[in-house]
Amino acid sequence: MTLPYAEVIGDPIAQSKSPLIHGFWLEKLDLAGEYRKTLVTSDGLAEFFARRREDPDWRGCNVTAPHKQAVLPFVDDRGGVGDSIGAMNTIIREPDGTLIGTNTDAAGFFGPIADLDLVDQKVVVIGAGGAARAVLFALSRCAVGPVTIMNRSPMPAAALLAKFGLKGNVVGLDAPLPAASLIVNASTLGMVGAPAFEPDLSAQRSDCIVYDIVYSPLQTGLLAAAEERGLETIDGLEMLVGQAAVAFELFFDAEPPRQYDDELRELLLRWS
Template sequence: MSSLPYAEVIGDPISHSKSPVIHNFWLETLGIEAEYRKTHVKAGELAGYFLKRRADPDWLGCNITIPHKIAALDYVDDPGGVRERIGAINTVACETGGPLIGTNTDAGGFLQPLLARKWSGKNAVMVGSGGAALAVGFALRSVGVTDLTIVARDAAKGQALLERLSFSGRVIDFSEPLHDTALLINASSLGMAGQPPYLPDLSPLSRNALVYDIVYAAQETPLVAAARERGLEALDGMEMLIGQAALAFDIFFDAQAPREMDEELRARLRAA
């Protein structure tokens, strides 16, 4: 009996990933005979991982999480110019006998809830300067943000990100207070399992500011909870998680994710 076609998510660590819950829920809902897994791949194992997987006829591709979103670019073809435009990938697609194609669904997943709300603004504050921040920064340009403040521990890395994204703005340390902004985004790992939360003083933000924490958790992150307590509109990480997964699902399984089932999916994610 042949095995099922499959896709997977890779990272280090990987035990926290909720991606299998999402994709397997959609596969089950749509009656598609395939599966989605998670696989622990360490930094020094990427080359061997891709070499082995591309020889597997059942492998449809993978999603990529911390810390491989930038390094994985070295092992894939990039026909869409993702390296130049964003600088990080989170999805690799594979067709039997063909090349490995790298792309990024983080940017689109991040944008979906903003576009649904018809959000507009010229300035934003973004926490983080890694692979996720690259995708978020790229997405911000497409909705009209022109001025970006980056909160980063490494000022040089933050400045390099500003320049790569061609934003005017500045880099501040975590010890510096926030200024009023249209949009505050946590695009760092702070708030993930095993990491301290990102919980700044939100008092400088006006009442119409939007707070967006891309970290997903079973419960509200402290940042989202603090924002809502102040009466601010807040988006949680499940918005981006489900949005980027839906784009990847179409790539892997050639089917549209049943987004009308999002509330049931969120309940499963909270329980997982």
């Protein structure tokens, strides 16, 4: 007897903690199921989805870098995610083999800052990829003030400001970090195997919040610099667990037991 399963795909994928999270919840709920991680290259996406579409045990997958935009042509977009966010991080298989794409990153990102009053506040976002799209989508719903996007290429970043109706500007990654109420690293900078990102935070006020979605390592150079200055920080586990909770319910038709979040966090920290 085979078990229903879901997985996370990306390239690289070894750093993913998603199997720990979903496995923890499956065990707590005593649910029959598995959650795996699978290396899928950009050239292998079409074959991957063709095979999974025919597998009745496959419930779906989460999608991490660099595939969050590349998966759009392979799935149905019933929620208009392609138009609204332009990136997907969750694919669900229906019983007839139809693949439905959605995005749980925006909800996962927003959870830790839901109680903040960000209306008209200055925000800095680093990156303009799939994760940044979810971040900017969420911020656009908060009526934030001017947004500065820091990115290697100015054109994609400027296009995102226009797409989400945000006022602001675009600067290069080597530009001084402007003062802001919220700084979000929505790129892979600082991740294991990626270039470091340790900007000068001297221009930031004492009430600035620094949010890094990178979770491997958990203590990034950006967060270390923020803590050295006494700034409030939000690490990548917050968004990771938040987006996973939404995906888990879609995959396994069960609400994740969030009352065990402290225990889950301890587990994830041991595997950092």
